[in-house]
Amino acid sequence: MWTVLLTTAIIELRNVNSDFSKLRALIDQGSQNSFITEYAANLLGLKRERASVIISGIGSATRKCRGQVSITTTEKCSNGEIGTIALIIDTITKPLPSATTRNDGDIGLTLAVLADPDYRIKGRIDVLLGADIYGDILLDGIIHGTPTTQKKKIGWILSDLIATPQADNISISFVNTNDLDKRLEKFWIQEEVVSRGMLSKEEKECEAHYQATTKRLEDGRFEVQLPLKADPRIHRAPSSKAANLKYEAHEKRMLKNPKLLREYNECLQDYLDCGHMEKIPKDEMSLPSYYHIKESLRTTKVRVVFNVSAKTASGKSLNDLLMTRPTIQSLIITLLLRWRLYPVVLIADVAKMYRQIRVRSKSADLQRIVWRPNEADVIRHYRLKTITFVTANAPFQATRTLYHLAMNEQD
Incomplete structure (x- = not known):
């Protein structure tokens, strides 16, 4: 049986203590925005902001986000950092890949340079890096093979048809639309006055x-x-x-x-x-x-x-x-x-x-x-x-x- 290997990466996100936590991310150009799960947002302890956004996908199914946070990840090939705004949702997708895959041969790269060294092992997805950040992680370099590998600032990513024992049908596509009614309602509601705390x-x-x-x-x-x-x-x-x-x-x-x-x-x-x-x-x-x-x-x-x-x-x-x-x-x-x-x-x-x-x-x-x-x-x-x-x-x-x-x- 064959399935599509979606591009995943193990990324290091900065937490509230300025340390870095490793999380598994899905790289998806079909998503207008980047996303992070409620679990990961709580794990990082980042300050969240309100976001009036309705998220729609295949079949026009919609859901609301739980706010947004600013996330920063490190570049694997240098000392640089990349940042974006991620919308908070309960779950992004089922664990990926859809089934643990066989190791059919040498991909021509060492595991150390891969964005996700465990790309063959089924695992939890807590971050989605969308089109808003995709252009910032691009680098020159592609190796055509099975699977195909592309060089990114977060490491080499892999995608292709691969052999699996069995697989679930997974399709991911997010479209970000602003809810005009909610924004108008928010405009007319008086905001609560936030008291300013003492200086540290x-x-x-x-x-x-x-x-x-x-x-x-x-x-x-x-x-x-x-x-x-x-x-x-x-x-x-x-x-x-x-x-x-x-x-x-x-x-x-x-x-x-x-x-x-x-x-x-x-x-x-x-x-x-x-x-x-x-x-x-x-x-x-x-x-x-x-x-x-x-x-x-x-x-x-x-x-x-x-x-x-x-x-x-x-x-x-x-x-x-x-x-x-x-x-x-x-x-x-x-x-x-x-x-x-x-x-x-x-x-x-x-x-x-x-x-x-x-x-x-x-x-x-x-x-x-x-x-x-x-x-x-x-x-x-x-x-x-x-x-x-x-x-x-x-x-x-x-x-x-x-x-x-x-x-x-x-x-």
């Missing part, structure tokens, strides 16, 4: 650090210092080679799209022209930030995102070294009520807000990147001289600086 010890230290280290420069701009909870010198590790390899891989991909490459280089050139980045000598012991491209239709067409969560050989990333930031933004209901107190409301937008705030020299040394504007040039090292918006503390420092400015200029 680390959050208080973060606020004290800001007050002690922030200063205003002669040109009127503010200069801040990254709030570190650990000495970065203890966790320094050679990472320039890894940064170069990461950059060359991105560059190779962008060379196939000249428009993307041009806009990417223009973005970093703007950093240089504005004085927000400067060239520095090569330092093998630096902590560079990797980066990737994020295409956005709302703002600029291309935005360079520096991946400060990428771990170096020491096992630590820049974000791992930063203190937990306190939340100081006003609650949305407070802002809405404030609008009702005045006949006129003024709204303003700060252009390149984070890049208007400088960071001290020793903090800029932790924000190192590599770049070359032309493929024929030598890859050079740079450091970012302003707040980098993907760092864990950037929202706090930017908003806190606005409050600081308002207090200084209130007269």
Whole structure:
């Protein structure tokens, strides 16, 4: 008897304690969204958010999700991480494969490089990685055989017709549709006012650090210092080679799209022209930030995102070294009520807000990147001289600086 071997992977998901838990995932391009079971969401202990989504599949059968969580998994072939939003449901599918399969021969790869070394053994599925993340895990590499193997960032995945003693009929296809009636109902229901808790010890230290280290420069701009909870010198590790390899891989991909490459280089050139980045000598012991491209239709067409969560050989990333930031933004209901107190409301937008705030020299040394504007040039090292918006503390420092400015200029 023959059955279809669906692509599965053993992935490591970050839990609430910043450790990683191994779970079995199904890779399914036919699903618009990624999913996680209630069991796995509770196991990871991640903060869940409400999600008004109706899930429909074959035969138009529908079910409701139990909320959503942000999940992060590690790349098997590098120190990188991949993240997405997963909808919570009771179950995803029956255990896969539908029956334990025979080992009919050599697939040409060692078990260590496979995304799921136990692909032949029937097992529980707790995560589904859908089309929303599928493009982020793609790599070049395919081996045609029985089964067919494809290279992904989470390891080599397998799929094909295979021989089995017996099999159940399993068909999976998810379609995500928004329930308009539920969304309208939610819009008109007054949200419960959530009281803001006391600051933790680390959050208080973060606020004290800001007050002690922030200063205003002669040109009127503010200069801040990254709030570190650990000495970065203890966790320094050679990472320039890894940064170069990461950059060359991105560059190779962008060379196939000249428009993307041009806009990417223009973005970093703007950093240089504005004085927000400067060239520095090569330092093998630096902590560079990797980066990737994020295409956005709302703002600029291309935005360079520096991946400060990428771990170096020491096992630590820049974000791992930063203190937990306190939340100081006003609650949305407070802002809405404030609008009702005045006949006129003024709204303003700060252009390149984070890049208007400088960071001290020793903090800029932790924000190192590599770049070359032309493929024929030598890859050079740079450091970012302003707040980098993907760092864990950037929202706090930017908003806190606005409050600081308002207090200084209130007269």
